[in-house]
Every structure is written in structure tokens, then in C-alpha cells.
Amino acid sequence: MLVNFGTIRTFIFDINGTVMQWNSLNPYMDKLISTLKKRNKKVYYVTDNCVLTRAQMAEKLTKLGLKTQEKDIISSGYVAADYFESKGIDKVYVAGERGLVSELGEKGIRVSEDADHVILSIDRNFNYMKLKKIGDLAEKGAKLYMTGMNRNWYIDDEVYPAEMPIIDSVKKFTGKDIMLLGMPSSEMKAKLLEDIFLFPEDTLLIGDSISTNIKFGNSCGFRTGLVLTGESSENDLAGLSAEEKPTVVIRDLRNIIKNL
């Protein structure tokens, strides 16, 4: 075994595709998390999904059986709000949903049609005219940001587009670079390490995406575990360098429970 789960003190879980498929928990997740808590392990969550605020996401996880507080979740919307606040940016154009708008609003950042900064996220109402609007703002020199670079979002057995298809269309239209504020950005890393007291070498990040979660965890110096319930499959591991690989592939969460 590449990770001695018993010595891990802090467990950080990606949410979508890892902990849940939006309306239900993945198999043995409730058992794993209750066992971790019984053993006095610290449990946190990271997500690029900004459809909900952190408070709403905590409520959702709690309803699904995982008692969670807002402060246990680091979302890329929260990171983005913090980043804009730190740069003195108080208005942005948002291609995103109410969760992101609320998260920004909590830091005093308002949504404007006439902004020098544009943030892209999952937006189920994204359309042709929004793309044109973003193009107009970019043409006038607006800077572009994104809350994540996930291709998929899972709701039950259905696969929905996440941020990447929207981002690709904006890139194709504007030709501009887009700054990432979600996983695996240095901004998300800085916020996580600021908010959570941990020792990187005693921390395991578990996620379903090699290109976002595992890359992020590895960049933070954590141990990383890939689950196969979401974006990445075992075939995606071929040809990865040592830094890109997860420390361990977790095929069955019961293996962690057994070895705690």
C-alpha cells in the first residue's frame, strides 16, 4: 500500500463524482466519513462547483447524511470572491449561477454588465448573447477568470457539461487567456492552506479527476487518492509522470475503512 491510511490526519474530499452524484452519496462514503470522524480525523471538502454557495452545499451534504458546516468547504467561488476582494475588484460580469453570485456578494462584489472583470462558471442559462456580451467586454480589455476546468458534472446517472465547454467557447470567440481560480490553481491552494490547519504530508486528498483534483493535491504536497466514480478512469493513468499520478487508486472505499 502506498498510503498508510492510519497515519493520515486530514482527509480532503472533492465533492462531485467523488462524495456524491449530486442527489445521492457514492457507495460506502457515509460509512467512511463517519469512521473517519470516530477516529478523530479531520474531514474537509473542496469543490469547483459554484451552483450552490458553501452554506447551501453544507446543507446538501448534511441532508445526504454527512454533517457538514460551511467552514468545512473550500469552493472555487469562495476563492474567487476572496481573490477579487484582495485586488480591490468590486464589480464583475458573471456567466454563472446564483451560488456564485451570492458568494461574490458576501464579499461586497456586485454583478455588472459593465465590468472590467468577467468570471466564467457552470451556467445552465449560458447562451449566444452572453457569449457576445463577454466578447464585447473582452474587446474593451476585460480580464477573464474561470472557477474550474471540469468537463463533466454528474447528476444521478446523467452527465452534464461543467465549466470547460463554456470556457472553450469563450476562448474560441475572444482568443483571450482565462485565469483559473479553481483547482489546481495557486489561488485555491493559498486559500486552502490559509483556512485549514494541516500538515501536508499527513493529508490525503481524494478526487475523481486527475487533471484537476489529483494535480491540485499533488501541488499542495498532499498524498492523493483517485476514485473511479467520476471523470477519470484507470486508462487515464497510462503515460502520466510521477508528479501527475495519484499516490493511490481507490477502487473500493472499504479498503480505507479497513486500514484506518
Ligand SMILES: [Mg+2]
Ligand atoms: Mg469531481
